Amino acid sequence: MVSAPALLGGEVKAEERINWLKTPVAAASRSLQAPPPLPSQPSLPPQTYRYRLAPGDRLVTSVFKIEGYEAQVQVLSDGTINLPRLGTIQVWGLTLEEARQRITAGYSQFLRRPLVYLDLVEQRPVRVTVTGQVLRPGVFTLPVNSQGSIGASGDSTAVGADGGGWPTMIDVIQKAGGISATGDLARLELLRPSPIPGGPTQSYVFDYLTVLKDGGFAPNPLIYDGDSIRVHKATSPVNVDLLTTAASNFAPAVINVQVVGEVFAPGVVQIGSNAPLSRAILASGGVTRRGSVKRVDLIRMDIEGRTTVKQLRYDPNAVLSSANNPPLRNGDVVVVDRNTLTKATDGMNDAMQPLTPIVNAASVFRLLGLPTGVSN
Known part of the structure; x- marks a missing residue:
């Protein structure tokens, strides 16, 4: 009699544990709503892009606590620079750190543990190719001055005039005259050569049309020397897309x-x-x-x-x-x-034009009472 309640209580607790492990029927029949999908972000060029030297760059170099090794040089057309005591050295395609290491290795032949400083004091002009549906496709040269603003040559509008800085994709499209009426603002393609010689070309596609209509993130990647921008042709544009493109600064004014x-x-x-x-x-x-x-x-x-x-x-x-x-x-x-009436009138005037001098002379003779020589 004493053990029966205890046994009964143990059975009840076991039953509770079994019920607790079971999935409720109401929960099984209730469907969970999936979270709303996140807006797709465009693929952006990697931020780890390293500037590589090429002809036109101006460099300044020196060796720590050693006089006579200061030099301000320019990368020549063959990609070389001339340094004191070291002579000609190839730097085309190298980053600043790689070029500094190469110069350090050269000076290490006759200096003990040289500490080389290398700085870029003036960048070469940025050359970019713009093709496709723009008013003025071609190859554009964007000089970068020491103040970091973009100058302009010829009669074109200065790029980056709103604040200077490194040229961006929108700046270059504006430099090319803007997107034409057949351009697709939803497919602007940026082609970037591989930093590795012989590597594949990297392609990035941007959709600015959706951003202008619905709002959101508008990427504006920086443009580097050797890049190419292509504006594709719109397949079947609608009035909303045409008006949106025309009202933006992508289109010509x-x-x-x-x-x-x-x-x-x-x-x-x-x-x-x-x-x-x-x-x-x-x-x-x-x-x-x-x-x-x-x-x-x-x-x-x-x-x-x-x-x-x-x-x-x-x-x-x-x-x-x-x-x-x-x-x-x-x-x-x-x-x-x-119109039809004007065409008929002009035709009669053209037909009567050869007779105009005769008619005018006959009218004068009649007024003077002289014989005209023309029968009535």
Whole structure:
């Protein structure tokens, strides 16, 4: 009788332990919601990039507590520098630390444990290639002065004028005139040669279009000597993408379009990037009464030199990217044709032009009462 309650209590505790180990039915039927996915970050170039010497760099070197070894030299076109007592030494492609170690090894032949100092006092110009859908593709040279700002040569706008510093990807695209109307702001590719001779080229793709529309992190990598930037062509852009690109500083501020024909102010007009056809005609003063809104020709030359002529209809109320109001590109020619009545009137005037002197002389003779020689 005494052991029965104890045995019963032991069975109850064992049952409790068994129930505690079991998974509750309600918990098994409840599905856990997965956490929201983190926004994907673009692949950035590694921050461990080491500056490597090349022709054009200016260096200053000295040996600790030893006079006569101070020198300020420039890397020559063959990648060598000339140092006191050491002569010619190859430094092309070396980092500052690797070049210092090579100089130290050279001085160690006749100095006991030399302590060599090597500093970069002036960087060589940064040369970068820009290709694809930009207004002025080509190879650009960006000199870096001692103040750390980027200068400009020719008639181009200075890169880095907003604050100086090392050139970035956005600076170089602006230097190339900005992204054209067919450029894809969601696919800007940065190609960087391998620091190892013969190594593969590194590629990084950036999506600035999503950042401009939705917000977020906008990477702006630094550009180094030998880099290449390619702006891909947009496959099927929509109006939102066109307007977003045109409103950004990636696109040129204005483009030049020539409007001729029956407008009040024919000639070259400047309009905003990706502006529609109606904007160019309105910038030229609009269509005159001699013009035809049913016949507007858009003449465009592609990158392969082929010229296309597209007949449109002038409609100021048409939406952007519609059939009659396409976005214009730099260098387009818009021709506003004459209407039917004007063509007929001009044709009659042209036909009567050879008879104009005779008709005018006959009118003068009639007024003077002289014989005209022309029968009634």
